[in-house]
Amino acid sequence: MRFSDEFLTELRSRVDIEELVGRYTEIRHRGSRTPVALCPFHTEKTPSFVIYRENQSYYCFGCGAGGDAITFVKNIERLDYVEAVRYLCERVGMNMPMDPVDDQYNKLRRRCFEANREAAKFFYSRLLSEEGAPAREYLKKRRLTDETVKHFGLGYAPDRWDSLLKYLRSKGYRDDELVSFDLARKTSRGGTIDAFRNRLMFPIIDLRGNVIAFGGRVLDDSKPKYLNTSDTVVYKKSQGVYALNFAKNNNDGRLILCEGYMDVIAMHQAGFTNAVAGLGTAFTQEQISLLSRYCTELTLCFDSDEAGVKATNRALKMLEHAPMKLRVMHLDGGKDPDEIIKTQGKERMDQIIGSAMNDTEFALDRIRKKYDTATEDGKLNYMNEAVEVLAEIGNEIERDLYTSRLASETGIEKQALEAQISKARRARGRKQKQKEFENALEIVREGSDVKSPNPQKRQFRRACAAEEIILASLLKHPDYLRKLKDKLSEDVFVTDYNKRYFRDLSSRIREGRSLDLSVFNETGDNEEMAYLSYLLAKGDSLADSLTECEQCIQTLLSEKTKADAPNVGKMSNDEFRALFRKNKP
Ligand SMILES: [Zn+2]
Numbered sequence: 001m002r003f004s005d006e007f008l009t010e011l012r013s014r015v016d017i018e019e020l021v022g023r024y025t026e027i028r029h030r031g032s033r034t035p036v037a038l039c040p041f042h043t044e045k046t047p048s049f050v051i052y053r054e055n056q057s058y059y060c061f062g063c064g065a066g067g068d069a070i071t072f073v074k075n076i077e078r079l080d081y082v083e084a085v086r087y088l089c090e091r092v093g094m095n096m097p098m099d100p101v102d103d104q105y106n107k108l109r110r111r112c113f114e115a116n117r118e119a120a121k122f123f124y125s126r127l128l129s130e131e132g133a134p135a136r137e138y139l140k141k142r143r144l145t146d147e148t149v150k151h152f153g154l155g156y157a158p159d160r161w162d163s164l165l166k167y168l169r170s171k172g173y174r175d176d177e178l179v180s181f182d183l184a185r186k187t188s189r190g191g192t193i194d195a196f197r198n199r200l201m202f203p204i205i206d207l208r209g210n211v212i213a214f215g216g217r218v219l220d221d222s223k224p225k226y227l228n229t230s231d232t233v234v235y236k237k238s239q240g241v242y243a244l245n246f247a248k249n250n251n252d253g254r255l256i257l258c259e260g261y262m263d264v265i266a267m268h269q270a271g272f273t274n275a276v277a278g279l280g281t282a283f284t285q286e287q288i289s290l291l292s293r294y295c296t297e298l299t300l301c302f303d304s305d306e307a308g309v310k311a312t313n314r315a316l317k318m319l320e321h322a323p324m325k326l327r328v329m330h331l332d333g334g335k336d337p338d339e340i341i342k343t344q345g346k347e348r349m350d351q352i353i354g355s356a357m358n359d360t361e362f363a364l365d366r367i368r369k370k371y372d373t374a375t376e377d378g379k380l381n382y383m384n385e386a387v388e389v390l391a392e393i394g395n396e397i398e399r400d401l402y403t404s405r406l407a408s409e410t411g412i413e414k415q416a417l418e419a420q421i422s423k424a425r426r427a428r429g430r431k432q433k434q435k436e437f438e439n440a441l442e443i444v445r446e447g448s449d450v451k452s453p454n455p456q457k458r459q460f461r462r463a464c465a466a467e468e469i470i471l472a473s474l475l476k477h478p479d480y481l482r483k484l485k486d487k488l489s490e491d492v493f494v495t496d497y498n499k500r501y502f503r504d505l506s507s508r509i510r511e512g513r514s515l516d517l518s519v520f521n522e523t524g525d526n527e528e529m530a531y532l533s534y535l536l537a538k539g540d541s542l543a544d545s546l547t548e549c550e551q552c553i554q555t556l557l558s559e560k561t562k563a564d565a566p567n568v569g570k571m572s573n574d575e576f577r578a579l580f581r582k583n584k585p
Contacts, residue, residue: 003085007097008518011085014092015069017056024076024293025049034540040076041065042285043321046435052533052540057517059530059537064453066533068517071526078206078239080106081522105233112181112234115173116203116211119183122167123155123201123214132156135200138219142262143342148269152202152243157216159198182213182229196227202261204279205245210234215242215261215279226260228279238284241291242277243268248294250274255295256329256353258337259302259311266338267301270346272353275301275337283315288322297325299356304331313366316359327356360402363389373410383410387417391424453527456495463494463559466552471501472539473549475532478509483546484553492556501531 018027018035025040028047039049039060048062059066065075073084089096126132127149135156139149157164165175165184175192178184185195199216206212213229229235243264247255251274258264258277267275274295278287291298300315302308312328319326329352334340341349357365367385371378386406393399403421407414457464470488473480481488490506493499508515520532542548 002082002522003097005514005516005519008521009514009516011088011092011094012056012069012516012518014094015056015088017058017069017072018051018053020069020072020091021049021051021058027051038323039063039065040289043288043323045321045432050537052536054540055517055533055536057533057536059533064530064534065526066531066537067526067529068521068533070518070521071529071533075526080109082106109233111173111177112232113210113212115168115178115181115183116213116234118168118171118173119164119214120153120155120201120203120211122164123157123203124150124153125155126158126163127154127156127201131158134219138200142266142338144265144269148265151246151268152265153205153211154265155201155203157194157196157199157201161193161197164194164196165192180232182232195229199227202242204229204235204240204242206234206240207245207248209245212240213237213279217261236286237279239286239290240279241287242279244276244290244294247274247276251295253296254299255291255297256299256301257291257315259308263301263337266341267349270341270349272346272349283318285318288319292323295324297327298322299327299329299353301329301331301337301353303336305335308336316362326359326362328359328362329353329356360389360393360398364402364406379410383412383417383420387420387424390417391421391428453531454495454497456497460494460559463556464498466555466559467493467495467498467502468535468538469542469552470549470556471498471505472535472542473544474502474505474509475515475535476539476542476544478515480546480549481506481509484549487550487553492553492560494556494560501535 018030021027021037021040022030025037027035027037029035033053035051035053036047037049037051038044038047039062041049041060042063042065044062049058049060049065051058055068057066057068058072067075069088070081070084073079073087074081077084077087079087086096088094127135139154144154165178168178168183169175175184179186179192183195184192187193196214196216199218202215202217203211204213204215213232213235215229216227218225228237231237242261246268254274256267256272256275258267258275260277264275264277267273276291278284298319300312302312302315316326316328331337331340331352334343337349340352364386367382367389370385371382373379373382383406390399390402390406393402399421403414403417406412407417452464454464490499490502493502505515513519517529517532517536521529524532
């Protein structure tokens with residue numbers, strides 16, 4: 001074991017999970033037994049992130065995130081287990097007990113970081129070499145300076161099958177490692193080849209300066225245009241944001257979200273060092289929550305072509321409940337930022353950024369384009385939809401401004417518009433209240449079990465509910481195991497998932513080990529921690545009675561007979577007769 005139970009319990013007692021979480025999201029009902037907050041791991045309008053002060057745990061009934069302070073730090077700061085423990089130690093002024101022994105997983109992660117760094121160095125050296133001439137030619141065409149190339153660590157993957165492989169083998173890396181780091185790939189014939197060949201290479205760097213992945217762009221028109229590292233031990237493409245390592249220090253709370261690597265690089269070179277991009281996939285909630293920690297205003301800067309407009313709309317939809325202001329750039333006179341900077345200069349780009357529409361203006365603009373406002377019908381449709389948009393605006397002054405503008409634009413009396421908007425706002429408020437109420441009800445009742453990691457939950461709903469109560473009771477009252485020893489064994493469990501947890505919990509209880517969440521954290525993954533937190537949350541609302549557990553065992557026994565009962569409809573005639581004979585008294 002890496003850290004002793006005593007150490008972890010001490011750390012846990014010094015960390016206040018409410019205070020910790022409060023640094024990332026606003027907490028409501030502060031100081032109460034179960035404060036709630038807007039979940040920092042998914043975007044939501046009504047809080048479903050509950051903190052259990054007694055257990056020092058949290059559970060989100062919206063997305064199923066859960067755990068203790070260590071899990072929280074791990075996920076929000078994207079640290080591994082040991083790093084998260086160190087982070088918390090530093091916060092509360094405790095010493096790390098010793099240099100923790102590396103486990104397999106952390107060793108692998110470190111090796112992956114090192115291999116990636118070596119690869120980046122190799123690609124950079126190839127770019128400067130003779131064989132890198134075509135890539136240098138391309139960069140020259142895109143007018144990237146040597147400084148920019150170096151700043152972003154761009155490189156070139158040679159047009160050969162195994163140049164990086166040979167290099168990394170000489171540094172002591174094995175083929176199977178390189179395949180798992182996605183630097184090399186297996187061929188159908190069982191050989192190993194470089195994952196990236198004849199491509200311009202963009203290293204992807206995390207917030208701590210580690211090279212975690214690569215994007216590779218072709219130099220001609222071949223496909224795919226971009227090739228990216230798949231998910232590895234150090235990289236999840238749904239989580240990363242390109243160039244955030246630079247942009248996080250160079251913005252005044254504003255970030256510009258571009259479509260691709262080249263856009264970002266062109267922007268930085270022109271002095272817009274707050275530009276970032278997603279990593280070649282659709283924009284995700286994880287990326288939004290990461291961005292929201294570094295900006296209060298996000299400007300979308302996507303291509304002006306049809307695909308770009310579609311991407312803008314998709315992103316706006318994702319960002320609907322995001323906690324930052326949104327603006328949308330209108331790139332007229334050029335397809336992408338790179339082109340505008342090249343043909344019209346960075347002053348023009350500056351103007352475009354300055355005149356970016358906010359999300360209200362963008363929404364109104366879209367509606368306006370849908371209708372022919374020269375006709376009465378078109379004007380009416382435009383007004384009806386615009387009223388819905390204006391009703392969304394929380395700030396009164398802002399709302400009034402847009403109402404005046406809409407009035408003069410459509411020639412409709414401002415007072416009439418105001419009446420419409422208040423009506424829409426009242427309806428909206430009722431809907432919102434109803435939703436909050438339903439949400440709260442659901443949390444109290446059952447928690448949304450849609451997210452249950454138990455694959456058999458749908459099939460055995462009743463049994464699952466009973467199993468969860470038993471597990472939750474055991475976590476809260478380990479002595480129940482002894483008190484129920486004649487009735488409770490793993491055979492009682494219907495679903496394999498809960499059976500596994502029972503097995504683990506009961507052996508811990510028998511060995512007299514701690515059931516504290518921080519102890520599970522060492523071996524438990526996110527899913528396990530979230531599930532245990534879910535059980536703790538459930539335990540919080542239990543009546544605390546042995547009788548309840550006994551009833552649950554009864555439920556399980558009767559559900560088990562049902563689960564084991566043969567499906568008569570699917571039997572052959574012989575089987576059916578045999579069953580009949582067996583059951584005859
Ligand atoms: Zn959540």
